[in-house]
Amino acid sequence: MARAPLPIGSWGKISTSITKIDAKGKPRSHTARANFRDHDGHVRDVTATGHSKTAAEQALLTKLKDRARTSGAGELTSMHKVGQLIDLWEKKFKKLVEIGKRSPTSYDTYERVIRNHIRPAIAELRIGEATTQRLDKVITTISDRSGPSTAKTARAIISGAMSLAVRYNAVTVNPMREIEPIEAAPKNPPRALTAEEVTLLRTSLAADQRAVDADLPDLVAFMLGTGVRIGESLAVTWSQVDLEARTVEITHTIVRVRGQGLLRKATKSRAGERLLPLPQWLIAILRKRQAAGIRLDAAVFPGTTGTHRDPSNTRRHLRTALSPVGSTARRDLGLTLRSLRRAAKLTRKQLAAKLAWPQHRVELLETGRIKPTADLVTDFTTACGATPANLTPELEAATQPADSDQLTWIRSHALRKTTATALDEAGHTARQVADQLGQAKVSITQDVYMGRKVANPAAAQALDDAFGDLDLL
The missing domain is CATH 1.10.150.130 (Tyrosine recombinase, N-terminal domain)
Known part of the structure; x- marks a missing residue:
């Protein structure tokens, strides 16, 4: 009768032999071996060595137990890297x-x-x-x-x-x-633009020729009027815009994939696919953009070549535009700093690397788009081999407040927060606001995108009615 096969992950009898002896003929090394049936059904010879018979057997047993524990892994064992x-x-x-x-x-x-x-x-x-x-x-x-x-x-x-x-x-x-969850400093609370800030932002963009060249005024208006993301805005085609029904269909987003370039892909969740109503003022803006004979598959906000725009480049243009040009004094100081950099024969990239700054900080200083400080100017001029003291009068004038300082905090997501907060204040439910933004979880909309409103005004009246007659003295 044939012998029954070893069960998967088990081994047979252990045998031990002497593999080395010293000059006096005494054993110096032993090898223990046993047949082991692996996860694939094959029986393999497993060995281990030790200075004594017991040590070799113990080493083999440890090896066999570890192999038995991991043999079902197929592609992985605990010994893989x-x-x-x-x-x-x-x-x-x-x-x-x-x-x-x-x-x-x-x-x-x-x-x-x-x-x-x-x-x-x-x-x-x-x-x-x-x-x-x-x-x-x-x-x-x-x-x-x-x-x-x-x-x-x-x-x-x-x-x-x-x-x-x-x-x-x-x-x-x-x-x-x-492992404990990673704790980080709390982020700034959600902040939405006020009506005055929205007006100032749109006015600033319209007056900034670089922002106009980058087609940002209408794009920002579209994001404010819909609450959509940048990538979703850039993916919208004219076939998805119905000016008569006053709706826009959001189904795709633009992403850049390494090795593939720009892709127009479906939104990351089904909640992202939505049909949004358009406010009347946004309809007027889109009518001006809709030229006769325009292709329906053309992007509403195309790049310079007529194809879809790169979201990363658009975010960079928007970051620059959201740091609006400041006062004349700041622009004059920026031109002076640019002259010093050029005299030092440094590119913006080289100067930024020398100062360990992000490159856009050099650009923002030279174009008067951020409020300069003495430290920033000192570091800049010193890196260019100039004397900071010579710029003291210009620096004093450039540090005076400007209207554009009110916009320096804005980032692209503030536009979505502004849309969400406006809908919230108009009485829309959190679920309705989440659907507008294309978010599956209402909690994210409430915690991240809605600006905190004034406390419930009815609460004080209710408490007054409940406890107003109590003698608390």
Whole structure:
């Protein structure tokens, strides 16, 4: 009768032999071996060595137990490197992108964090060595060096990869599970533009030739009138605009994918697909843009070549425009600073690198778009080899308040917050506002996009009616 096969993940009898002896003929090394039936059904010879028979057998038993625990992993065991685990996780995430379950921009973000932060830190570790303590130190280091936002992304990636390792039986528990959530300084509360600020913003954009050349006045008006994102605005075609019905259909967004260029892709969730009513003043703006004979598949807000615009470039133009040109004194100081930089034969990029500044700060100073300070001007002029004291009169004049200072806080998302807050103040429910913004979760709309209103005015009256007659003295 044939012998029954070994069960998957089990081993047969352990045998031990002497593999080395010393000059006196005494055993110096022993090898223990046993047949092990792997997850694929094949029986393989597993060996381990030790200075004594007992040591060799103990080493083999440890090896066999570890192999039994991880043998069902197929592609992964605890002895594989974390870099190989990350490769598999990336491969699976990319498949989700290909079938439309994940955004290609998310993949680009994750790939960048993996390349710059995760692989250098843990790629050479074995999966079994990726303990909670080690990973906690890695996340803390990333947070200290690159900020909480990058650390949160890295935490999500590593947690997803280690969950995959658990599913493949390479480890029994996810070591990221016990790592504390990343705490960051609280963000500024949601802030919406007032009616006066909206008027000032639109007036400033209309008077700024660079903003007009970048087609920003109408784009900003469209975002205020609909609450849509920049990418969604740039993806709208004339076929989706019905001026008679006063509606616009939002179905796509524009993203730049590495290696593929600009793509017009479906919104990231079904909540993003929506039909929005258009206010009358926005209808008037769109009628002026709609030229005779325009193609229905043409973008409402095209680039200079007539194709869809790049959201990143548009955000950069908008950041510049939302730092409006200040007073004449600031523009004069900016021209002086630009002359000093050119005399030093430095480009904006070179000067920014020398000062460890973002490049756009140099541009904003030279164009008079930010309120200068003594420190900024001193650093600028010193880097150019000039004497800061010579600019004292110009600096004093440039630091005087200007109307445009009221707009320096604005970022593109403030436009969405303004739309949300206006609808909220008009009595629309949080669900209705979320639908307008294309958000599935009402909580995000309430916490992030709605400016806080004055406390319920009826509350004081209700409390007065309830307790007004009480003698509290």
